[in-house]
Amino acid sequence: MRIPEFSLAADEQVLLAGSSGCGKSTLLLLAAGLLDAASGEILLSGRSITAARGGRRDAIRADRVGMVFQTHHLLPGFTARENVSAPLLFGGVRPGEHAAIADALLGRLGISDPTTRVDRLSVGQQQRVAIARALVGNPSVVFADEPTAALDPENAVKAVELLKDVCRECNAALLLTSHDPGLEAAFSRVVRFTELAGTSEVVG
Amino acid sequence: MTDLRLVLKSLMARSASTAVTCLLIAIAVALLLSMLSLREAGRRSFTRGVGNAHLVVSGDSSPLVAVLNGLFYANAPRAALPESKVVEITTSFPWAWAIPTQLGDSFRGFPVIATTPQFLEDFEPAPGEPWVFAEGRNIELPFEVVLASGVAAATGLGIGDRLHLTHGMGVGGAPPISAPSVESSMVASVPGPPVDESLEAEADAHDHSHDHAHGHVHADDGEHVHDEVVFEVVGVLEPSGTHHDRLVVTELQGAWFIHAIDRREVAGRALPVSVEDLEAGDRLITGILLRTPVRAGRNSAAVLQGAFDRLRRDPSITVASPSTQVDRLFGIVASLDAVFIALGGGILLSGVISVMLVLWNSMELRRRQIAVLRVIGCPQRRILGLVLTESAIIGLVGAIVGGLLAVGGASLAAGLLAMRTGVVIAPTVDPQATVLIAAGTVALAALAGVAPAIKAYRTPVADNLRPLD
Numbered sequence: 001m002r003i004p005e006f007s008l009a010a011d012e013q014v015l016l017a018g019s020s021g022c023g024k025s026t027l028l029l030l031a032a033g034l035l036d037a038a039s040g041e042i043l044l045s046g047r048s049i050t051a052a053r054g055g056r057r058d059a060i061r062a063d064r065v066g067m068v069f070q071t072h073h074l075l076p077g078f079t080a081r082e083n084v085s086a087p088l089l090f091g092g093v094r095p096g097e098h099a100a101i102a103d104a105l106l107g108r109l110g111i112s113d114p115t116t117r118v119d120r121l122s123v124g125q126q127q128r129v130a131i132a133r134a135l136v137g138n139p140s141v142v143f144a145d146e147p148t149a150a151l152d153p154e155n156a157v158k159a160v161e162l163l164k165d166v167c168r169e170c171n172a173a174l175l176l177t178s179h180d181p182g183l184e185a186a187f188s189r190v191v192r193f194t195e196l197a198g199t200s201e202v203v204g
Numbered sequence: 205m206t207d208l209r210l211v212l213k214s215l216m217a218r219s220a221s222t223a224v225t226c227l228l229i230a231i232a233v234a235l236l237l238s239m240l241s242l243r244e245a246g247r248r249s250f251t252r253g254v255g256n257a258h259l260v261v262s263g264d265s266s267p268l269v270a271v272l273n274g275l276f277y278a279n280a281p282r283a284a285l286p287e288s289k290v291v292e293i294t295t296s297f298p299w300a301w302a303i304p305t306q307l308g309d310s311f312r313g314f315p316v317i318a319t320t321p322q323f324l325e326d327f328e329p330a331p332g333e334p335w336v337f338a339e340g341r342n343i344e345l346p347f348e349v350v351l352a353s354g355v356a357a358a359t360g361l362g363i364g365d366r367l368h369l370t371h372g373m374g375v376g377g378a379p380p381i382s383a384p385s386v387e388s389s390m391v392a393s394v395p396g397p398p399v400d401e402s403l404e405a406e407a408d409a410h411d412h413s414h415d416h417a418h419g420h421v422h423a424d425d426g427e428h429v430h431d432e433v434v435f436e437v438v439g440v441l442e443p444s445g446t447h448h449d450r451l452v453v454t455e456l457q458g459a460w461f462i463h464a465i466d467r468r469e470v471a472g473r474a475l476p477v478s479v480e481d482l483e484a485g486d487r488l489i490t491g492i493l494l495r496t497p498v499r500a501g502r503n504s505a506a507v508l509q510g511a512f513d514r515l516r517r518d519p520s521i522t523v524a525s526p527s528t529q530v531d532r533l534f535g536i537v538a539s540l541d542a543v544f545i546a547l548g549g550g551i552l553l554s555g556v557i558s559v560m561l562v563l564w565n566s567m568e569l570r571r572r573q574i575a576v577l578r579v580i581g582c583p584q585r586r587i588l589g590l591v592l593t594e595s596a597i598i599g600l601v602g603a604i605v606g607g608l609l610a611v612g613g614a615s616l617a618a619g620l621l622a623m624r625t626g627v628v629i630a631p632t633v634d635p636q637a638t639v640l641i642a643a644g645t646v647a648l649a650a651l652a653g654v655a656p657a658i659k660a661y662r663t664p665v666a667d668n669l670r671p672l673d
Contacts, residue, residue, distance in 0.1 A: 025669075026666075029665075029666045029669070032579070034578065034579065034665045034666055034669075035665075035666050054583070054584065054585075055583040055584075055585065058578070058581055058582065058583040058584070059581070059583075061579075061581050062580065062581020062582075063581075067579050067580075069669065073572065073575075073576045073579070073669065074576075075213075075573060075576065075577075076217060076573070077213060077214075077216065077217030078213055078217075082205055082209070082213065085205035086205055086210070086577070086580055087580040087581055088205065089205045089206065089207065089210065089582075090580060090581035090582050090583070090586070091581060095205060095206050098205050133580065137581070
């Protein structure tokens, strides 16, 4: 894909709409520094994640990016607290503070018992844990890749509203991808991937 | 959350494979440590079990066999020596002491040593540690026995109990002592006290047949119970912590008497009535324990060497230095030791390879977890470190469990060895060897984690974040 320019303002919440397989997820992975761009530059709060390599790129991601996935990708066998604490381990926060930070965030998201193993939580609770994990490091942006794909329309809207609220509270921008037109009403700015493609071209 | 907690949780999430891998390592470490421990304990036990005897004289074919039979009661000596040889040897040199012994009988599988009271007075089962009586007294008269602690504990016999001795060294024991024919016209009768009925019945129950023609109860091939004579327990010894704790000590003349009955029965001659009827041909021994005098300011080694050289000139006897023969024995089995240790090392290596395989396979199953860790900011190098820590922890747990197994296993093996062979060993796990083996195991296990760690390091993130089907 070739995207000449795409920007997301601080605190902005944007829906990136498009059909499955069009390249939305790839764009998020590029923006998070998990894929290498062939050319060009991606800036996160003024820092180039494309120019950074290895550990420095990982550090930028740990510091500025939170990610939420359709299937949550929680660490199996770990408790909700441990899942939420994990990013703090790589973000330079002292281990003694992890539990308090994680518990506070989980509490705000309605998880009353942070010591429960995530595989014993309901799907909705797992999603809240995943959201908490994305936001625990005070990122400047949250990339949510089809977070509602497995939910019914009613719960999908609820999940998106929750995500939006929490991101707003945490002063994090939100870029959420979805192929569900039902979510468009929830966002003030909707960007269609085909529109991006209109000023760009998908190659390969 | 810490790196260590992350690793431990990850290991616990795969508890079954983690446990099996740790167990493999533990078994290997335990085997290795047990072998080292038993080897050292065996060496110590043999060295200690020589007691304070400087020389052993016997009619055996080699010095090593003389020591194994005469001091470690491995078998009945094949040839006997006349009492006159004791007189000759004891008067030929100013020994600190010289104790004649006769081996060849047993009681319920425990070796019987027929000797003089001096055996329990001057001979020390371990250097510097003389015999101590738990109860009763030393042998004084024929047909009296003193039980070492192991025999008393195993049989439950105590002061005043009566028993029969068995000709031969117990199950699988050696054939009777060969001896020149004897002549006597005396009539046999039973000189010892009457036998306890329950013990006699028990002895019968252990026997295979009853040879009425000879008046003996046969205990095994070439063995029979000396049921013509009853022996009485007059003393019980405290444990010495050596193989001597399996001994039944009896007075020499009583043993001569029961063997005189055997020989004369076979020859169709009149049986002896009492020890006064014994002839020179009945007075046979199988060995002499000797100690040279040790005096301050005198070269004891030179004295011992002189005595040794003097005795060696006599072609009718074999003379042996127990400590030299024990060293020789360990020299012989040293290569076998090396084989066992190499086997233990091989088992450890196979355990380490299994760690590598288990981790390698787990990396295949954990690609998504590794990708998630990368997403939340874990650097590639740290992934490498986490996997190496996992493998090192498996090695550490295996080494610790292996160490504990080794302590238990060595004690069990020592118990079995003592029960079956009478060799008493006190296995101790050498702290230095343990630390070295544990450190080596952890290092090897960590090394085994290198390939899986590199695999984890190279796990493509984007490919493993696709939604699950």
